[in-house]
Amino acid sequence: xxxxxxxxxxxxxxxxxxxxxxxxxxxxxxxxxxxxxxxxxxxxxxxxxxxxxxxxxxxxxxxxxxxxxxxxxxxxxxxxxxxxxxxxxxxxxxxxxxxxxxxxxxxxxxxxxxxxxxxxxxxxxxxxxxxxxxxxxxxxxxxxxxxxxxxxxxxxxxxxxxxxxxxxxxxxxxxxxxxxxxxxxxxxxxxxxxxxxxxxxxxxxxxxxxxxxxxxxxxxxxxxxxxxxxxxxxxxxxxxxxxxxxxxxxxxxxxxxxxxxxxxxxxxxxxxxxxxxxxxxxxxxxxxxxxxxxxxxxxxxxxxxxxxxxxxxxxxxxxxxxxxxxxxxxxxxxxxxxxxxxxxxxxxxxxxxxxxxxxxxxxxxxxxxxxxxxxxxxxxxxxxxxxxxxxxxxxxxxxxxxxxxxxxxxxxxxxxxxxxxxxxxxxxxxxxxxxxxxxxxxxxxxxxxxxxxxxxxxxxxxxxxxxxxxxxxxxxxxxxxxxx
Amino acid sequence: xxxxxxxxxxxxxxxxxxxxxxxxxxxxxxxxxxxxxxxxxxxxxxxxxxxxxxxxxxxxxxxxxxxxxxxxxxxxxxxxxxxxxxxxxxxxxxxxxxxxxxxxxxxxxxxxxxxxxxxxxxxxxxxxxxxxxxxxxxxxxxxxxxxxxxxxxxxxxxxxxxxxxxxxxxxxxxxxxxxxxxxxxxxxxxxxxxxxxxxxxxxxxxxxxxxxxxxxxxxxxxxxxxxxxxxxxxxxxxxxxxxxxxxxxxxxxxxxxxxxxxxxxxxxxxxxxxxxxxxxxxxxxxxxxxxxxxxxxxxxxxxxxxxxxxxxxxxxxxxxxxxxxxxxxxxxxxxxxxxxxxxxxxxxxxxxxxxxxxxxxxxxxxxxxxxxxxxxxxxxxxxxxxxxxxxxxxxxxxxxxxxxxxxxxxxxxxxxxxxxxxxxxxxxxxxxxxxxxxxxxxxxxxxxxxxxxxxxxxxxxxxxxxxxxxxxxxxxxxxxxxxx
Ligand SMILES: Cc1ncc(COP(=O)(O)O)c(C=O)c1O
Ligand SMILES: Cc1ncc(COP(=O)(O)O)c(C=O)c1O
Numbered sequence: 001x002x003x004x005x006x007x008x009x010x011x012x013x014x015x016x017x018x019x020x021x022x023x024x025x026x027x028x029x030x031x032x033x034x035x036x037x038x039x040x041x042x043x044x045x046x047x048x049x050x051x052x053x054x055x056x057x058x059x060x061x062x063x064x065x066x067x068x069x070x071x072x073x074x075x076x077x078x079x080x081x082x083x084x085x086x087x088x089x090x091x092x093x094x095x096x097x098x099x100x101x102x103x104x105x106x107x108x109x110x111x112x113x114x115x116x117x118x119x120x121x122x123x124x125x126x127x128x129x130x131x132x133x134x135x136x137x138x139x140x141x142x143x144x145x146x147x148x149x150x151x152x153x154x155x156x157x158x159x160x161x162x163x164x165x166x167x168x169x170x171x172x173x174x175x176x177x178x179x180x181x182x183x184x185x186x187x188x189x190x191x192x193x194x195x196x197x198x199x200x201x202x203x204x205x206x207x208x209x210x211x212x213x214x215x216x217x218x219x220x221x222x223x224x225x226x227x228x229x230x231x232x233x234x235x236x237x238x239x240x241x242x243x244x245x246x247x248x249x250x251x252x253x254x255x256x257x258x259x260x261x262x263x264x265x266x267x268x269x270x271x272x273x274x275x276x277x278x279x280x281x282x283x284x285x286x287x288x289x290x291x292x293x294x295x296x297x298x299x300x301x302x303x304x305x306x307x308x309x310x311x312x313x314x315x316x317x318x319x320x321x322x323x324x325x326x327x328x329x330x331x332x333x334x335x336x337x338x339x340x341x342x343x344x345x346x347x348x349x350x351x352x353x354x355x356x357x358x359x360x361x362x363x364x365x366x367x368x369x370x371x372x373x374x375x376x377x378x379x380x381x382x383x384x385x386x387x388x389x390x391x392x393x394x395x396x397x398x399x400x401x402x403x404x405x406x407x408x409x410x411x412x413x414x415x416x417x418x419x420x421x422x423x424x425x426x427x428x429x430x431x432x433x434x435x436x437x438x439x440x441x442x443x444x445x446x447x448x449x450x451x452x453x454x455x456x457x458x459x460x461x462x463x464x465x466x467x468x469x470x471x472x473x474x475x476x477x478x479x480x481x482x483x484x
Numbered sequence: 485x486x487x488x489x490x491x492x493x494x495x496x497x498x499x500x501x502x503x504x505x506x507x508x509x510x511x512x513x514x515x516x517x518x519x520x521x522x523x524x525x526x527x528x529x530x531x532x533x534x535x536x537x538x539x540x541x542x543x544x545x546x547x548x549x550x551x552x553x554x555x556x557x558x559x560x561x562x563x564x565x566x567x568x569x570x571x572x573x574x575x576x577x578x579x580x581x582x583x584x585x586x587x588x589x590x591x592x593x594x595x596x597x598x599x600x601x602x603x604x605x606x607x608x609x610x611x612x613x614x615x616x617x618x619x620x621x622x623x624x625x626x627x628x629x630x631x632x633x634x635x636x637x638x639x640x641x642x643x644x645x646x647x648x649x650x651x652x653x654x655x656x657x658x659x660x661x662x663x664x665x666x667x668x669x670x671x672x673x674x675x676x677x678x679x680x681x682x683x684x685x686x687x688x689x690x691x692x693x694x695x696x697x698x699x700x701x702x703x704x705x706x707x708x709x710x711x712x713x714x715x716x717x718x719x720x721x722x723x724x725x726x727x728x729x730x731x732x733x734x735x736x737x738x739x740x741x742x743x744x745x746x747x748x749x750x751x752x753x754x755x756x757x758x759x760x761x762x763x764x765x766x767x768x769x770x771x772x773x774x775x776x777x778x779x780x781x782x783x784x785x786x787x788x789x790x791x792x793x794x795x796x797x798x799x800x801x802x803x804x805x806x807x808x809x810x811x812x813x814x815x816x817x818x819x820x821x822x823x824x825x826x827x828x829x830x831x832x833x834x835x836x837x838x839x840x841x842x843x844x845x846x847x848x849x850x851x852x853x854x855x856x857x858x859x860x861x862x863x864x865x866x867x868x869x870x871x872x873x874x875x876x877x878x879x880x881x882x883x884x885x886x887x888x889x890x891x892x893x894x895x896x897x898x899x900x901x902x903x904x905x906x907x908x909x910x911x912x913x914x915x916x917x918x919x920x921x922x923x924x925x926x927x928x929x930x931x932x933x934x935x936x937x938x939x940x941x942x943x944x945x946x947x948x949x950x951x952x953x954x955x956x957x958x959x960x961x962x963x964x965x966x967x968x
């Protein structure tokens with residue numbers, strides 16, 4: 001029955017055992033070797049194929065493992081199966097395996113859902129950390145954009161640190177905040193989020209210690225967690241983060257840093273006082289603990305300008321400062337900046353070049369022209385006035401609908417009210433029920449896993465009538481869940 | 485002499501041993517305890533401070549380690565040093581420590597130097613992988629940009645996958661290349677480099693196996709190396725990457741993928757033939773090996789259009805396709821795209837949201853309007869014609885100056901000529917000497933550590949007279965180094 005006139009080609013780069021496997025598969029597949037065919041003894045087959053016994057054994061072992069052959073002890077090897085599904089190798093890559101084994105953790109499911117649902121105009125967005133479209137000065141921005149063609153000098157790759165003209169504008173801009181920074185110590189980034197990403201990958205070993213407010217925006221990101229950074233959530237009081245527990249927990253030996261949002265903190269809205277800023281800086285000096293000052297909400301004060309940035313009092317280069325145009329002007333520009341000691345900025349610029357070869361020239365030119373135009377101060381005045389109206393409106397609605405189910409403090413600026421429910425509810429259920437009712441909220445537990453009493457409300461985005469209606473509906477939902 | 489009337493405050497959150505350290509330091513600093521003062525026995529001190537022996541021992545051990553105290557065996561503990569520099573804690577964070585311990589490797593020094601030196605207009609750029617400014621259609625781009633104000637619908641955050649309108653344009657654009665991709669399976673990225681970054685962090689575990697051409701653009705990046713990916717450089721012949729060695733080396737058990745630049749490969753310029761494309765796809769099917777097809781040079785053909793993309797023949801979703809506007813239009817836009825199976829695109833979009841919340845709206849609108857305008861085909865025609873002139877000019881100059889020191893093949897498109905020097909020279913020395921002479925070159929060893937005979941020349945960037953003069957100077961330098 002066996003008249004095998006084939007042998008593997010030793011000149012082919014395909015390994016001999018794979019050639020043999022393919023041959024045997026083709027015999028089974030074609031029906032030449034039906035199920036229960038007994039193969040010649042291994043010694044004989046090796047001879048026919050002109051290969052040594054171990055090569056043959058490797059091929060047979062793989063086919064046995066695939067279920068195509070079976071070995072009966074003492075009686076040789078038999079064809080076991082000829083169904084196409086076993087014979088044909090699967091054609092599709094198991095992408096889920098690739099997705100699941102990726103280095104970065106996926107976003108929280110709630111955040112993924114928010115990222116999707118924000119683009120459904122039917123939803124009322126009660127948690128969105130973004131200016132309402134009518135607070136974005138579209139007409140002025142458009143007139144700035146229409147000037148880019150006269151200004152832009154190159155459509156090529158930009159310098160690693162970003163367009164010099166923009167860095168000059170930012171250098172001037174932060175001078176008014178009390179920060180002395182030459183363009184060489186400024187790095188342009190695609191929003192403050194990218195600043196955090198560069199810091200995560202550029203300045204820290206895996207497993208470094210991050211001190212941060214509890215709750216914190218940073219905890220809602222998976223970025224640092226993906227790199228196994230150790231988060232040490234530090235309590236806040238109404239003056240800001242408390243320094244003492246940091247001193248207590250900091251092990252000086254290991255690489256650590258403090259991440260803080262001193263102005264109109266996300267998600268609590270707390271403004272760090274001047275005294276607390278001094279305490280935090282003193283701590284930083286005593287502990288040699290570098291500080292990441294995320295100051296993206298600074299300009300959005302409602303009642304009075306906030307105290308000077310930590311960076312403004314940083315004589316010894318311990319503070320890395322992050323700013324952005326997202327919260328005060330337009331997130332779609334994707335323009336932010338990092339200010340720090342030059343070796344740090346050089347390092348982060350190098351990582352930025354490895355990520356995306358620099359930020360969009362168009363956005364950089366638009367941002368530079370915007371800052372140069374002087375329009376920004378008008379915009380800030382307008383936004384502050386509008387945020388005051390929105391905040392007061394939100395507080396009124398809260399008084400109306402939430403006074404028996406939650407407590408809150410009055411933010412002095414920024415976007416957020418950190419609502420504390422009197423009775424804990426399942427955050428997952430609340431999020432889902434709200435969404436089913438067309439309300440998009442930011443559950444507190446994405447900022448602090450244990451914050452199951454909390455919601456981050458934002459008064460910056462929804463139109464006032466929507467906000468009122470949305471809050472009323474939300475209160476009803478919470479009432480129901482409390483009694484479910 | 486010792487009248488210690490102080491003891492640590494147990495209510496303070498600062499640990500007791502640190503309070504004790506600070507106290508002793510203050511005593512030494514003030515001169516109360518001069519050098520060679522003998523401290524009371526530990527038992528006694530512990531008693532005075534009202535702490536247990538181990539707390540005291542911790543404090544003393546740290547001060548001994550700091551060099552402030554010394555312990556003489558059998559005779560107790562003495563003050564060893566009172567210089568201010570030891571006493572005062574250093575005020576400056578050791579940023580070098582942070583920079584050095586960061587997760588991502590720094591770029592190659594040569595690449596860092598290139599990134600810097602490109603912005604010195606005195607240098608002739610013989611290696612730059614970028615269109616010359618006169619090949620960028622600035623006037624047309626400016627007219628497109630001036631239309632953004634009428635078009636842009638939002639200055640807010642964009643959808644995770646990017647502006648739908650742009651994805652629709654790209655979907656149409658790639659249809660002409662033979663690729664069927666709905667907008668849902670397209671992700672907008674800030675250039676092809678970011679596509680690679682997202683794939684690195686989103687689809688692969690640390691240490692995954694990457695098959696790639698040897699040499700390869702990818703080897704010049706530190707991205708995958710930072711995540712300990714295993715690079716398997718595969719030889720190329722003049723038809724492209726060779727499939728057989730991949731089959732031979734691939735261990736099916738582990739997570740692997742093939743990264744290839746089939747069109748006008750960076751740095752060799754090789755175009756993968758149609759037959760080779762079929763072989764590579766067959767390999768991918770047999771091995772269930774996913775392919776990353778980096779096709780950023782596809783449109784830059786000079787002699788004849790290249791064969792269809794691998795992605796065009798990918799029935800089973802094994803190919804992830806990367807495109808970009810950088811090489812054919814403008815790198816400063818920072819617009820590229822990834823096309824792949826939807827679960828992959830969703831995953832990469834999620835990682836993108838974690839990196840930078842999406843690409844610049846301005847750039848996305850500009851790219852969309854550009855593609856919608858139909859101007860792109862004109863631009864491509866113009867670039868192809870100009871690249872032909874530039875290639876032929878470069879070849880002529882090479883014939884004139886390099887025929888006795890190097891060999892090369894004639895590229896059919898793209899930007900690059902992979903020069904093989906007849907005698908190896910130190911790449912570092914060549915790079916440096918060239919730069920000292922105002923010539924910026926891309927040494928071959930950044931694409932393949934062992935390529936010490938090679939240079940990547942580019943005929944896309946330098947003005948023709950500069951190119952000629954630069955190549956002549958470069959030949960002289962190589963001659964000299966050969967005989968040094
Ligand atoms: C505290 C804080 N930092 C950074 C960001 C990121 O802002 P962007 O990347 O848009 O500048 C945000 C926005 O949500 C934020 O709240
Ligand atoms: C093969 C290849 N892929 C990707 C890139 C990155 O291009 P960009 O990020 O500008 O689209 C380059 C440019 O150097 C390249 O040569």
